[in-house]
Amino acid sequence: MRRTRNSERGTRNPLLRILSTLAILCVTCGALAQQTVTVGSKKFTESYVLGEIAKKLLSDAGFQAQHKQGMGGTIILWQALKTGQIDAYPEYTGTIGEEILKKPGLNNLEDIKKALEPLGIETTGELGFNDTYALCMTEKRAQELGITKISDLKSHADLVVGVTPEFLGRKDGWKPLASKYGLNMSNVKGVEHALGYTALGSGQIDIKDAYSTDAKLAENHLVVLQDDLNYFPQYKAVFLYRKQMPAAAVDALRKMEGTIDEKRMTALNASAENSKDYSKAASEYFATAPKAPATQTPIEEESVASSILHNTGVHLLLVGISLLFAILVAIPLGIVASKRGPLSSFILGTAGVLQTIPSLALLALLVPIAGLGISWRTAVLALFLYSLLPIIRNTATGLQDVPGTLREAAAAIGLTPNQQLTRVYLPMASRSILAGIKTAAVINVGTATLAGLIGAGGLGEPIISGLNLNDAPTILQGAIPAAVLALLVQGLFDTLDRVIIPKGLRLGEARP
Amino acid sequence: MGTTERGPPWTMQNAQMVELRGASKSYGSTVALHPTDLSFAIGQTTALIGPSGCGKSTLLRLIIGLIQPTSGQVVFDGKPVGEDNLLEIRRSTGYVIQDGGLFPHLTAEENVSLVARMMEMDSGKIQTRIDELSALVRIPRDLLSRYPGELSGGQRQRISLMRALMLSPKVLLLDEPLAALDPMVRAALQTDLKRIFEELGTTVILVTHDMGEAAYLGQTIVLLREGKIVQIGKLEDFQKAPKEPFVTEFLNAQRSLVAL
Numbered sequence: 001m002r003r004t005r006n007s008e009r010g011t012r013n014p015l016l017r018i019l020s021t022l023a024i025l026c027v028t029c030g031a032l033a034q035q036t037v038t039v040g041s042k043k044f045t046e047s048y049v050l051g052e053i054a055k056k057l058l059s060d061a062g063f064q065a066q067h068k069q070g071m072g073g074t075i076i077l078w079q080a081l082k083t084g085q086i087d088a089y090p091e092y093t094g095t096i097g098e099e100i101l102k103k104p105g106l107n108n109l110e111d112i113k114k115a116l117e118p119l120g121i122e123t124t125g126e127l128g129f130n131d132t133y134a135l136c137m138t139e140k141r142a143q144e145l146g147i148t149k150i151s152d153l154k155s156h157a158d159l160v161v162g163v164t165p166e167f168l169g170r171k172d173g174w175k176p177l178a179s180k181y182g183l184n185m186s187n188v189k190g191v192e193h194a195l196g197y198t199a200l201g202s203g204q205i206d207i208k209d210a211y212s213t214d215a216k217l218a219e220n221h222l223v224v225l226q227d228d229l230n231y232f233p234q235y236k237a238v239f240l241y242r243k244q245m246p247a248a249a250v251d252a253l254r255k256m257e258g259t260i261d262e263k264r265m266t267a268l269n270a271s272a273e274n275s276k277d278y279s280k281a282a283s284e285y286f287a288t289a290p291k292a293p294a295t296q297t298p299i300e301e302e303s304v305a306s307s308i309l310h311n312t313g314v315h316l317l318l319v320g321i322s323l324l325f326a327i328l329v330a331i332p333l334g335i336v337a338s339k340r341g342p343l344s345s346f347i348l349g350t351a352g353v354l355q356t357i358p359s360l361a362l363l364a365l366l367v368p369i370a371g372l373g374i375s376w377r378t379a380v381l382a383l384f385l386y387s388l389l390p391i392i393r394n395t396a397t398g399l400q401d402v403p404g405t406l407r408e409a410a411a412a413i414g415l416t417p418n419q420q421l422t423r424v425y426l427p428m429a430s431r432s433i434l435a436g437i438k439t440a441a442v443i444n445v446g447t448a449t450l451a452g453l454i455g456a457g458g459l460g461e462p463i464i465s466g467l468n469l470n471d472a473p474t475i476l477q478g479a480i481p482a483a484v485l486a487l488l489v490q491g492l493f494d495t496l497d498r499v500i501i502p503k504g505l506r507l508g509e510a511r512p
Numbered sequence: 513m514g515t516t517e518r519g520p521p522w523t524m525q526n527a528q529m530v531e532l533r534g535a536s537k538s539y540g541s542t543v544a545l546h547p548t549d550l551s552f553a554i555g556q557t558t559a560l561i562g563p564s565g566c567g568k569s570t571l572l573r574l575i576i577g578l579i580q581p582t583s584g585q586v587v588f589d590g591k592p593v594g595e596d597n598l599l600e601i602r603r604s605t606g607y608v609i610q611d612g613g614l615f616p617h618l619t620a621e622e623n624v625s626l627v628a629r630m631m632e633m634d635s636g637k638i639q640t641r642i643d644e645l646s647a648l649v650r651i652p653r654d655l656l657s658r659y660p661g662e663l664s665g666g667q668r669q670r671i672s673l674m675r676a677l678m679l680s681p682k683v684l685l686l687d688e689p690l691a692a693l694d695p696m697v698r699a700a701l702q703t704d705l706k707r708i709f710e711e712l713g714t715t716v717i718l719v720t721h722d723m724g725e726a727a728y729l730g731q732t733i734v735l736l737r738e739g740k741i742v743q744i745g746k747l748e749d750f751q752k753a754p755k756e757p758f759v760t761e762f763l764n765a766q767r768s769l770v771a772l
Contacts, residue, residue: 409609409613413626414599414679424615427615502617504616505616507616
C-alpha cells in the first residue's frame with residue numbers, strides 16, 4: 001500500500017514525472033543505440049562506394065546505419081574494427097594476409113577465416129572481384145617503348161616511377177616487386193593516388209601503381225602491364241565484421257557476396273568519380289543488380305550548402321573544444337614557465353616538440369590508444385596538443401615582460417603574491433596571452449582538417465575526399481569555408497582585444 | 513625637536529621607527545652595502561644621498577624587504593623584518609619610486625585604492641580617504657579617472673604619493689621621486705612634499721641625488737659612497753666640517769648650491 005501511495009505522489013510531482021520520462025527515454029535510446037551499425041571505409045573511391053552500398057543494405061534491414069567515410073589506411077580501419085568503433089569495413093584478401101595477419105601467402109578465404117576467428121573478427125564471402133595492384137602506363141608511351149609486361153621495364157631504368165606512398169611502403173609493394181623483376185629505376189617518387197593520374201597524363205611520371213578496377217584506367221587510356229612473374233597476390237574484396245554484429249546485419253552484408261565483378265566495380269567507380277557522388281554510385285548498384293532487393297528508401301543526398309554548413313559546424317566544435325581546454329591548461333603552465341629555470345625549459349621544450357610532430361604522425365600515435373581511436377576525441381586531443389605551445393609561450397613571455405620596477409612596486413605596496421599575479425602580472429600580460437590564443441585558434445582552424453583523416457568530420461572531409469577524387473570543387477567546399485573561418489576567428493579576436501585588454505594598456509606610450 | 517636637531521641620529525632620544533643593525537648586502541663578490549648601523553627616528557625626514565651605486569636604493573629595498581640582508585638585520589617598529597611580517601610591514605609603509613610605479617592597466621583611482629580594496633576596506637571609507645588625499649596632494653578629483661598614460665609626470669608622482677599614503681603608513685619611502693621631472697614641476701612638488709610631511713608627521717626616508725632637495729626636505733642628511741656611510745648631519749655640517757675630501761667634492765659637484 002505504502003509503495004502505491006508513494007508512486008502516486010511521485011506522479012503528481014512534476015519534477016519526478018520529468019525525471020521518470022527522462023529515464024524511459026534513456027532506456028529507449030540505449031535500445032536504439034544497440035541497433036546502430038557503423039561501417040567504415042578506406043580513403044579511396046572503391047572503398048567509399050562499397051561502404052555506401054553496405055550502409056544502404058543495413059538501413060533496408062532495419063538498422064540505423066552509419067558510414068564513416070575515408071578513415072585513412074588499413075591499420076587505422078583495422079584498429080577501429082578491433083576496438084568496436086566500427087562494426088564492418090570492406091577489405092581485400094591480399095591485404096588481410098600481408099598487412100593485417102602478417103602472413104604473406106595466406107590468401108585462401110577459408111584459411112583467412114580461421115586466422116581471424118581468435119581475433120573476434122569474421123569475414124563475408126568474396127564480393128566477386130579481384131582488385132589487385134597493377135602497374136600502368138599510358139598507351140602511347142607503352143607503345144613507343146614496346147612495353148607490355150613488367151619484365152619489359154628491366155631495360156628502361158630511366159623511367160620515372162610515381163607510386164602511392166602506401167604502395168611504396170607496403171611489404172608487397174614497390175621494393176620487393178623491383179627486386180623480383182630486377183628493376184633498377186633510380187627515380188621513384190611517392191605521389192598521392194588521384195594526383196598520380198594527373199602526373200601520368202602530363203608525362204611527369206611514366207609508371208604508376210593502380211587498382212585493377214580503377215575507373216581511371218579506361219578513362220585515361222592507360223594500359224595495365226602484365227604481371228608475368230605473378231608477383232601481385234590476389235586482392236579479392238570481402239567485408240570484415242565483428243563477431244558481435246547482429247546476425248541480421250551479417251545477412252544484410254552477405255547479400256553483396258558474388259554480386260560485383262571487376263567490370264561492375266569499375267563501372268561503379270567510374271560513376272562515383274564522374275558524378276562526384278558516392279551515394280549516387282551506390283544506388284546504381286541497386287538499380288542494376290538483378291539480385292539486389294528493391295530499393296525501399298532512396299539514399300539521401302545532402303545539398304552542398306547544408307553539407308558545408310554541417311561540416312563548418314563540426315569544424316568549429318572541434319576547434320572550440322580543443323581551444324577551450326588548451327586555454328585552461330596552457331595559461332597555468334605559462335605562469336609556471338615564466339619563472340626561468342629547468343622546469344620552464346622542460347615545459348616549453350615539451351610543448352615545442354609536440355608542435356613539430358606532423359599531424360599524420362600524431363594521429364598514428366593517438367589512434368591505437370584505448371578510448372581515443374577513430375573519433376572526434378582523437379582530433380580534439382591532437383588539436384589541443386598543437387594549441388599548447390603558442391599559449392604557453394606567450395603567457396610566459398608576457399609575464400616576463402612586466403617591467404622590473406612594476407614588479408617591485410606590486411610587492412612593495414603590499415599585494416600578496418597571488419594578488420600580484422591576478423591584479424598586476426596577468427592583466428599586464430593580457431595582450432600577449434590573447435595574441436597566443438589567437439595564434440592557436442587560427443592554426444587550429446587549419447589543422448582541424450586532419451579530423452577528416454580519421455572520420456571525425458569537419459571541413460577536412462570534403463578536402464580529403466576531393467583530393468581523392470582529384471576534384472577541385474569538392475576540395476574548395478572545404479578549403480574556402482576553412483579560410484573564411486580563419487579570417488572570422490582573426491576578426492573575432494581583434495574584437496576581443498578591445499574587450500579584454502585593459503584600456504590603460506591600449507593607450508599610446510606614456511607622455512614624458 | 514630641539515634636542516634631536518643638535519646631535520647625530522644614533523644619539524637621538526626619540527623612539528626609532530626603523531633601524532639597520534649591521535645590515536649588509538652583497539651580490540656575489542660585489543658589495544652593495546657594507547655592514548651598516550643606522551636609525552630613523554619617528555616623525556623625522558631623513559635624506560639618503562650619494563652618487564649612483566652608493567647603496568642608497570639598496571638600503572631602501574632592505575627596509576621594505578624587497579631584498580634580504582646578507583648579514584645583520586633590519587628592525588621595523590621594534591620587530592625584525594622577516595618573511596612572517598613582510599606583508600604587514602609593506603602595508604604600513606608607503607613607497608614611491610622615480611617614475612611613480614603606477615600600473616598602466618589601472619586608472620589613477622584604481623591604483624590608489626588597489627591594496628585597500630584587496631584588504632576589503634569599506635568602499636565608503638575608501639572614497640572619503642581618496643577625497644582627503646586628492647586635497648592633500650592637490651590633484652583635481654576628475655583626473656583620477658584617467659590612466660597613468662594620460663597623465664603628466666608630475667601628476668603621476670602626486671597620484672603615486674596618494675597611493676603610498678592611502679593606508680596612513682607609519683613610514684614613507686621615496687626613491688628619487690622627483691628625479692625625472694623638469695625643474696619647475698620639481699620645485700612645486702618639493703614645496704608640496706615639505707608641507708605634506710609637516711602636516712602628517714610621518715617618518716620619511718627620501719633617496720635623492722640632489723643636495724638642494726635633501727637639505728630642503730630632510731632634517732638629517734646621510735651621505736653614502738660605495739656602500740658606506742661617509743657623513744651624517746645637516747648641510748652646514750657637510751660644508752663646515754667635511755669628514756672626508758669626498759664630502760666637499762660631492763658638494764662642489766652640486767652646481768645649484770654654488771653661486772654661479
